Amino acid sequence: MGILDKAPMPGKLCAVIFLLDTSYSMQGAPIGTVNEAVEKILPELVSMNDEQPDSDIKVGMLTFDSEVKWIFGETGLVSPEEVRDSWNDLNVNGATSMGEAFSALNEKLSVKHGFMKEASCARAPVLFLLSDGEPTDDYQAGLQDLKENGWYKYAARVAIGFGTDCNDEVLVEFTGNRETVLHTDNVNELKKLIKFAVVTSSKVASRGKNISTDAENLEDADDNTQKTADAFKAQGSLIDNDDLSEWGAL
Amino acid sequence: MKLADGQTATVVDKLGEGGQGIVYRVRLDSGEERALKWYFISLIKEPQRFYRHLESNIKVGSPAPEFVWPEQLTEWTADGTFGYVMKIFPSGYESFSKFLTAHAAFENVTAMVDAALNMVAAFNALHSKGYNYQDLNDGNFSINPANGKVLICDNDNIMGHGEYSGIEGKSGYVAPEVVRGEKQPDKLTDRYSLATLLFMLLVGNHPLEGARTVQIPALTNKFEKKIYGTKPLFIFDPNDDSNRPVRGLHQNAARMWKYFPSFIKDAFCRSFSQESLLNARGRLLEQDWFHVLVRLKSSIAQCPHCGEEIFLESDRPTVCQSCKKSVTPVGYFKFGKRSNLDVTVPIFKGVKLYDYHMNSSSEDFETVSAVVLEKPGKFGLQNKSALRWNLTTAGGKNYVCQPGAVQTLALNCKIDFGNRDIAQVVANS
Ligand SMILES: Nc1ncnc2c1ncn2[C@@H]1O[C@H](COP(=O)(O)OP(=O)(O)OP(=O)(O)O)[C@@H](O)[C@H]1O
Ligand SMILES: [Zn+2]
Numbered sequence: 001m002g003i004l005d006k007a008p009m010p011g012k013l014c015a016v017i018f019l020l021d022t023s024y025s026m027q028g029a030p031i032g033t034v035n036e037a038v039e040k041i042l043p044e045l046v047s048m049n050d051e052q053p054d055s056d057i058k059v060g061m062l063t064f065d066s067e068v069k070w071i072f073g074e075t076g077l078v079s080p081e082e083v084r085d086s087w088n089d090l091n092v093n094g095a096t097s098m099g100e101a102f103s104a105l106n107e108k109l110s111v112k113h114g115f116m117k118e119a120s121c122a123r124a125p126v127l128f129l130l131s132d133g134e135p136t137d138d139y140q141a142g143l144q145d146l147k148e149n150g151w152y153k154y155a156a157r158v159a160i161g162f163g164t165d166c167n168d169e170v171l172v173e174f175t176g177n178r179e180t181v182l183h184t185d186n187v188n189e190l191k192k193l194i195k196f197a198v199v200t201s202s203k204v205a206s207r208g209k210n211i212s213t214d215a216e217n218l219e220d221a222d223d224n225t226q227k228t229a230d231a232f233k234a235q236g237s238l239i240d241n242d243d244l245s246e247w248g249a250l
Numbered sequence: 251m252k253l254a255d256g257q258t259a260t261v262v263d264k265l266g267e268g269g270q271g272i273v274y275r276v277r278l279d280s281g282e283e284r285a286l287k288w289y290f291i292s293l294i295k296e297p298q299r300f301y302r303h304l305e306s307n308i309k310v311g312s313p314a315p316e317f318v319w320p321e322q323l324t325e326w327t328a329d330g331t332f333g334y335v336m337k338i339f340p341s342g343y344e345s346f347s348k349f350l351t352a353h354a355a356f357e358n359v360t361a362m363v364d365a366a367l368n369m370v371a372a373f374n375a376l377h378s379k380g381y382n383y384q385d386l387n388d389g390n391f392s393i394n395p396a397n398g399k400v401l402i403c404d405n406d407n408i409m410g411h412g413e414y415s416g417i418e419g420k421s422g423y424v425a426p427e428v429v430r431g432e433k434q435p436d437k438l439t440d441r442y443s444l445a446t447l448l449f450m451l452l453v454g455n456h457p458l459e460g461a462r463t464v465q466i467p468a469l470t471n472k473f474e475k476k477i478y479g480t481k482p483l484f485i486f487d488p489n490d491d492s493n494r495p496v497r498g499l500h501q502n503a504a505r506m507w508k509y510f511p512s513f514i515k516d517a518f519c520r521s522f523s524q525e526s527l528l529n530a531r532g533r534l535l536e537q538d539w540f541h542v543l544v545r546l547k548s549s550i551a552q553c554p555h556c557g558e559e560i561f562l563e564s565d566r567p568t569v570c571q572s573c574k575k576s577v578t579p580v581g582y583f584k585f586g587k588r589s590n591l592d593v594t595v596p597i598f599k600g601v602k603l604y605d606y607h608m609n610s611s612s613e614d615f616e617t618v619s620a621v622v623l624e625k626p627g628k629f630g631l632q633n634k635s636a637l638r639w640n641l642t643t644a645g646g647k648n649y650v651c652q653p654g655a656v657q658t659l660a661l662n663c664k665i666d667f668g669n670r671d672i673a674q675v676v677a678n679s
Contacts, residue, residue, distance in 0.1 A: 009351065009450070011351075121464070154470060221471040230293075
């Protein structure tokens with residue numbers, strides 16, 4: 001082996017974790033849209049990995065309905081290529097066990113026994129939550145534990161509320177920032193919104209730019225959720241959208 | 251979109267997107283195509299000032315052809331945004347990031363060393379025009395893997411002396427004193443970033459990421475400051491081995507460091523010494539890198555045992571990393587020092603000398619001016635230049651070598667290459 005055969009530089013882990021509501025109310029067009037959106041996002045994550053040598057995006061995906069299941073990540077995070085190549089459409093089933101989903105996430109966001117076992121100089125995780133309803137279990141207990149989790153605090157947290165039955169206030173509690181909760185009642189818009197939210201937050205988290213030299217700003221500098229909110233604002237008017245017919249309720 | 255010169259630029263499609271804006275392919279009235287960078291205006295701190303800054307850079311002009319320089323600004327739109335046009339990147343180039351993710355590789359060792367030389371030459375041109383880069387990182391370069399030519403993109407944060415873009419730069423590339431908040435980016439901090447990029451290009455890992463840093467689970471700002479600012483430690487620091495590359499993780503560094511000759515290792519050790527990291531002292535100037543890298547280029551030889559390309563030391567044995575056999579040249583050419591750095595070329599079959607060696611003021615590292623030949627029992631130097639060489643033996647005899655001819659070499663002889671740049675043939679005992 002010669003000097004030109006170099007191995008890839010080790011990228012810093014950037015966990016992109018999907019928490020997807022697959023309760024019965026998502027049946028039909030909504031779940032179809034989620035499936036399509038995820039399929040569209042994966043190649044973008046693959047190319048982000050190609051373009052950013054110092055970051056390594058890995059994916060975890062949890063669905064919650066009457067039960068909570070890691071579709072990807074049960075035995076560790078996987079590369080976006082792997083998810084892309086083994087992706088299978090999600091199906092719906094039962095209630096909205098969001099609290100249980102929070103507990104499952106909290107369990108995995110750990111260095112001792114979870115996704116972060118091999119984390120070394122990891123970048124902020126992306127925590128993406130999608131729901132169309134009201135939790136049917138006691139979500140508070142799970143959420144309070146999660147809020148104590150250092151990875152949760154460090155993360156870029158974003159959420160999308162879909163449909164008129166969705167309680168966005170729960171989502172705001174999850175992200176801790178009203179500006180990173182997006183909402184739509186329109187299935188066509190949902191796909192674009194999911195892609196926009198996941199891609200933008202993943203860029204913010206994985207880029208690792210702009211070291212803060214301002215000592216007082218150390219806390220702010222680690223507020224990746226606020227950074228994501230800023231990026232949403234910067235690009236909001238430029239959402240890649242060719243269906244401009246629907247403005248929605250004012 | 252209206253341009254400053256009155257032409258209209260019409261958007262054709264999207265070329266890419268970065269943190270600061272989107273880049274579109276546009277067609278001008280003249281029919282020519284350009285790239286238009288369109289800013290996310292809310293991310294720019296002082297848009298008016300930034301606009302004037304770009305205006306001034308356009309007026310002063312590009313430091314060297316390698317820079318994809320802003321050509322023209324657009325007018326401000328009604329909602330207060332703007333952009334600028336530049337040439338579209340030519341084909342054949344791959345972003346430096348792709349080399350680092352192993353999605354692109356150099357076709358040969360010469361192309362890799364040329365890429366390093368071209369980077370250094372471009373920064374020399376930049377600094378001598380009074381600019382500094384401020385946000386130098388792997389996203390700014392594209393390299394042609396066939397010939398090592400470089401393009402420098404994303405030039406909008408380049409500043410004149412004393413100006414400060416407000417962009418704080420990508421962590422891991424910014425000089426430690428900037429990370430510590432002691433200084434704003436300038437020429438000296440650019441030099442640090444350049445050394446980091448050269449290390450990543452040649453060795454293939456980050457110079458400060460090793461055993462010490464892998465223990466940190468999350469790269470929060472606190473740790474980022476520590477690793478790259480307050481407690482930085484070079485992975486090959488000769489006095490402290492606590493941050494060495496980790497097997498299986500920093501694979502390139504562990505493997506590639508051994509390939510490089512001592513003078514390159516010394517240059518990196520100097521660039522990332524504690525003196526340099528903590529006190530900004532002892533960093534190599536662009537000129538220094540230039541001489542060191544030309545020396546590296548003219549040390550490229552083929553291993554006589556296995557045929558692999560190696561960097562051959564002039565005055566000591568080199569272990570070929572492919573076949574693990576040792577190779578020592580019979581001797582070397584010793585030139586006058588440049589910028590107080592040694593200039594030597596090993597006497598070994600196939601080794602090349604460049605115009606750089608013929609003339610002590612030449613910076614041409616591409617034109618081959620001489621090639622070392624070997625016959626049983628003797629070595630010769632073929633004159634590929636247009637110059638008449640004069641050789642003087644140790645005993646005082648004179649020989650003339652015309653262009654195209656081959657000069658047999660002898661111990662302790664001196665060669666005057668025609669520009670009073672004289673090399674002495676030194677034997678390895
Ligand atoms: N002149 C050009 N010709 C072709 N493509 C270009 C040109 N300039 C930029 N691009 C494309 O647009 C992308 C974004 O451009 P650029 O890196 O300048 O944006 P940026 O906002 O400064 O990004 P960064 O966050 O890396 O600083 C590039 O990766 C490249 O693919
Ligand atoms: Zn060999």
